[in-house]
Amino acid sequence: MLTTNDYQLLSEVTGALQVPTAVKPPLGRAEKTAGAIAPVHFSLVVPTYNESRNIERIVALLSQRLDAVLPDRYEIVVVDDNSPDGTWQLAQALLVHYPCLRVMRRQEERGLSTAVIRGWQAARGDVLGVIDGDLQHPPEVLEQLLSAIEQGADLALASRNADGGGVSTWSAARRFLSRGAQLLGLVLLPGVLSRVSDPMSGYFLVRRSAIAGRSLHPLGYKILLEVLGRGAIDRITEVGYVFQEREAGESKVTWKQYRDYIRHLVRLRVSLGRLSRFRQALDFPxxxxxxxxxxxxxxxxxxxxxxxxxxxxxxxxxxxxxxxxxxxxxxxxxxxxxxxxxxxxxxxxxxxxxxxxxxxxxxxxxxxxxxxxxxxxxxxxxxxxxxxxxxxxxxxxxxxxxxxxxxxxxxxxxxxxx
The missing domain is CATH 1.10.3130 (serine acetyltransferase, domain 1)
Known part of the structure; x- marks a missing residue:
């Protein structure tokens, strides 16, 4: 009978932040024992840090939803930044009960955006996704996002600003900061951020082929900016969702993240603007x-x-x-x-x-x-x-x-x- 010790953690991925065209990671001991594995279609990354009070519930809810629509054809990849509260250990203990769960403990790097990319680098699916581990993103929206990808979308985005979307109990100050950050993004990167109604969303799915082989350089916690700016994204579908307040744990939104967001916008503006400025000037209406x-x-x-x-x-x-x-x-x-x-x-x-x-x-x-x-x-x-x-x-x-x-x-x- 397999025990928790038989279920190995994924090796920490290092090197360039570049999603491969396809990946077949080495099988762990438990995977070898279990025998042949069905091809993975969808890989959902859950970046975590000090989410010990939420990890078991989020894995259970995601597994329940995905078992209904993609039985044995999905994987949940928890990427933990060596949480002091032992989130990665609790996630590892869940491997016994959830065969589609995989866990990576990062000890060399920190940061939400890089955690997502490292998870995608280790993922095996043709469709890649990300969802927060704090239960603020409703798992029930996953079915609509997956359906959008199946219907031809390159990117399926859960948006707070689309029809049916919103925020639960945000203060006026937080709403102002969110809208202000979006307006700043529209000024600096209009060709990128104007493509979606919620460019600051951290809940979306993307085809591997749209970002594979492209060098990503995220800064801060808004990975969607990199995907939109550097990926080959043609068709986009949005699904409205209501952003929930976290039920357990502490919010990780800080002024440093707003500062990193601005730096990220400037970096993208510089790297993407050399050829695009002239084109945008010609396209001025x-x-x-x-x-x-x-x-x-x-x-x-x-x-x-x-x-x-x-x-x-x-x-x-x-x-x-x-x-x-x-x-x-x-x-x-x-x-x-x-x-x-x-x-x-x-x-x-x-x-x-x-x-x-x-x-x-x-x-x-x-x-x-x-x-x-x-x-x-x-x-x-x-x-x-x-x-x-x-x-x-x-x-x-x-x-x-x-x-x-x-x-x-x-x-x-x-x-x-x-």
Missing amino acids: IGRFIRFGFVGLSGLVVDMGLLYLLHGTLGFGLTRSAIVAAELAIINNFVWNDRWTFSDLTQQQQKRHQVIKRFIKFNLICLMGLILKVLLLNVLFNGLHLNPYVANFLAIAAVTLWNFWINLKLSWRVTQVK
Whole structure:
């Protein structure tokens, strides 16, 4: 009878962070004893660190789900960063009960992103996946993700921002940081992050062929950025899910991870931008930008006309009149942009809640543009001592480009998903 000691840990993978085209790792003692093994189709990596209170439950839930859809054709690869709480030992003890479970203990490296890649390097499946080990990613979504891959997707993403998705009890500050990080990513890497609605998701499946042989250089904990940026990803499907608060253990989200995320964006921008900058410049939607400019001029007319009416004719206070005039001008701009500038995109997003979301985003971006204009005006006038009218013109031009590009990539974005 096999005991826990008969079930060996996977050897720690080192060297280049590059997923092989195919892999057949050496069989451990228990695997040899068990005899022939069916070909593995799907390999799901669970990176862990101090998840002793969750590891048994997550393995049980995943096994139950995958046994129903891929009996004997999947593997769960737990990659533990030598947790002080002994997560890897508890996972090893589970090998007796779960024949599709494999465990790697990393003692040389640390970090979620590299743990995922090391797990993929040791995996045997044609389809590779990742899920958190803290039960914040619902295992029941796996069946939909697998179905999407079977229907031809290169990447199947569990998204908090797709239909049916959301977060459970996030604070306003955490929501703000998440959206701010996504907006920063859209500014630095619009061609990568605009492809999906939730580029910060850590729950997805990808075809091995889409990333095999490609050198990956992750930094921090957002491995999806590397997959989107460096992989051969054509078709993407998203499945909405509700992000749950962890039931046990402590959150690992720290300011260091936000810092690493920014560094990762910059690194990808540099490595991917040498050839893509020129291509993106050629692909700039000139016609759409011209329409956006005309709409902006109409908003200026509305703003000035209402300010004259409210303050100059009706005698309302200047500040109150300016605020009302500015907001009505924004509404005017939104309506015309929605029906004219981005009409081809709005046809795919006609639900009421989608229109409301676009309007809120448009308002916030315009507000940010106003703040940016004031800052630029001060830098150009007070710092560079330009003529005030020239400085104002340059600031307006820069902010117009800002408003157009960010609205295109965020407010009227149609992600490349099924």
